[in-house]
Amino acid sequence: MAKNQAPSPPPEPGVKPAGKGKLKLILLVVVALLLAIGLSVGATWFLLSKGDSGQDEESAAPVAAAPVRQAAIYEPLVPAFVVNFNHQGRQRYMQVSVTLMGRDQAALDALKVHMPLLRNNLVMLLSSQDFALLGTPAGMEMLRQQITASVQELGQKELGKPVIEQALFTNFVLQ
Template structure:
């Protein structure tokens, strides 16, 4: 009997080893498939999140937060209307401007170039057509500047705002068009030297 018991236990041990060998490949397959599915799903979530975040329009996303969304759509129309309708176009007011400052002790000069920005190509044509009037008006504006103001950032920024206002005033006078889209939006220094 003892021999039979030993044989039975040996058979059971062999079956257990075979079952273990058979279980290992199937367990290994399950682990590999689980890991692959986790990686694929995780990658899909990351890619999907990146796609949607990168394609969001920041002004609309910011405007849509913190308000009630039961409106009749008028706000969305206003946002669409406030978007620039065309890409910016730049026009250089050449040649450079040279201004002398009145000072009792020292002669002071300022030399600079300005470019203006608009989104309407007709404004560029009007700038070219009426350049003598625009330059004359700007020279009058520049002649009233003080050296102490022009050495500060605030003074330069104010001058650029005044340039935009002056050009738009001249354009309105010579063209008779007071439509905001037929105006200059901004002015920029492209070179600036003061001494």
């Protein structure tokens, strides 16, 4: 059982089948788009890196001249501070965890020698606060700044330098 197929007529010269011509056109357009995108990305990268290298040379000298800032060191004060208040005839409590941020480990270690005095000063400061004011963000921030100033004052008095940059609350509970 052989199939009888009529031989297809030979293609005319200069005329291509419709499917192959469209495929070549699509491929040509895709390649041209990819080439254009690649050139634009390359040109952008070249121009931006050229601009950065000029800035690096100019700004490298001032950066090298500036003093290198040491990494921050965090020293938690444990255990947490718990103080009580008498607010409008009711007994109220506050629990605060404080962490000190400094840049000199030796100075922080030297401050640990004075920890009983530091904790006493902070307990007195915390217990003298107005309970209603502590419930507001402004009151909390004011208390944080007062704690920072108290610790810096103690450091200045005992060690001759402020020792810490700031005190941070890691836990703050009012009840």
